[in-house]
Amino acid sequence: MPILVIAEHDNAGLKAATLPAVTAAARIGAHSGAEIHVLVAGSACTGAAQAAAAIAGVAKVLVADAPHYAEQTAENEAALAVQLAQGDGAYTHILAAATTHGRNMLPRVAALCDVAQISDIVAVESPDIFVRPIYAGNALATVKSTDVLKVITVRTTAFDAAGQGGAAAVEAIAPGPDLGLSRLVGRELTVSARPELAAARVIVAGGRGLASSENYHRLLEPLADRLGAALGASRAAVDAGFVPNDCQVGQTGKIVAPQLYIAIGISGAIQHLAGMRDSQVIVAINRDAEAPIFQVADYGLVGDLFKLVPELTEALG
Structure with a gap:
């Protein structure tokens, strides 16, 4: 029986988070021989459907086109996924990226199907054995599911993006009902010329050590501009009002794994480390030599960030 991946999209194209979810599905399929369908x-x-059909390894794209799916509300999309899971040619696995969308929708699918969800997997060992982080990423648990249907969210930083070059069949399916349980009232989008935080190759992040929103922007923005980096922040900086919460990196924010992560004025609380410890190279700047961030940093600079950061920015030309 096939594997179903729930696509995250904006109707015009796919969101990048869908591609690692397809890779995770392909790892499962490599063990079981199951083909991959994308909803x-x-x-x-x-x-979005054409973009999904072009993903390497996808055998079929199922398209439910209806006005009540325009905003992909969790209740309506979950009901459709359950309808597919319980229909003819039922699925063995349903996967989605562990983004805000996936974390909102997939638990509803698990509850309606009366199965346990396996959250935030970082590795696949077999069709029913998966690895996921626990204790804020300080330990990894290997879990086995005996449910007939496995409902899984995928940590996108743990899997490479699926490649292109596919030519999957596109099949229109009957939409499910409009449950009318929620509706989108409005959406405020942050417009930025910088890379998206979750997908950035370089991130410059600031913490409470910057002392104010003015300092955050004055010191970090020139450095980020020189590096072509996205801007991030610790929860302490977000709670203090330095930046909006869409900049937050950590267990309750965004999970990132850039090539370079520069942590400035961030002490390194467990909550924050859980969101960035998979970065390839970590650079920490902090006046406290005993700060926990230095335990995970590849390079550490102890000193006054108000002096060091401008010097670093100037040295980058």
Whole structure:
């Protein structure tokens, strides 16, 4: 029986988080021989469906095109996924990226199907054995599921993005009902010329040590501009109002794994480390030589960040 991946999209195209979820599904399929289907539920979503069909390894794209899927509300999309899971040719696994969308929708699928969800997997050992972080990423648990249907969210930083070059069949399916349980009232989008935080190759992040929102922007923005980096922040900086919460990196924020992560004025609380410890190279700047961030940093600079950061920015030309 096949594996189903729930696509995350904006109707015109796929979100990047869908690609690692397909890779995780392919790892499962490599053990079981199952083919991969991708569900695109949206409104006027031809662009997203075509993008899904072009993913390498995808055998079929199921398209549910209806006005009540325009905003991909969790209740309606979960009901559709359950309908597919319990129908003819039922699925053995349903996967989604462990993003805000996936974490909102997939637990509903698990509850409606009366199965346990396996959250935030970072590795696949067999079709029913998976590895996931616990204790804020300080330990890894290997879990085995005996459920007939496995409902899984995928930590996107743990899997490479699936490649292109596929030519999957695109099949229109009947939409599920509009449950009318929620509706989108409005959306505020942050417009930035910088890379998206979750997908950035370089991140410059600031913490409470910056002391104010003014200092955060004055010191970090020139450095980020020189590096072509995204801006991030610790929870302490977000709680203090330095930046909005969409900049937060950590267990309750975004999980990132860039090539370079520069932590400035961040002490290194467990909550924050859980969101960035998989970065390839970590650079820490902090006046406290005993700060926990130095335990995970590849390079550490102890000193006054108000002096060091401008010097670093100037040295980068």
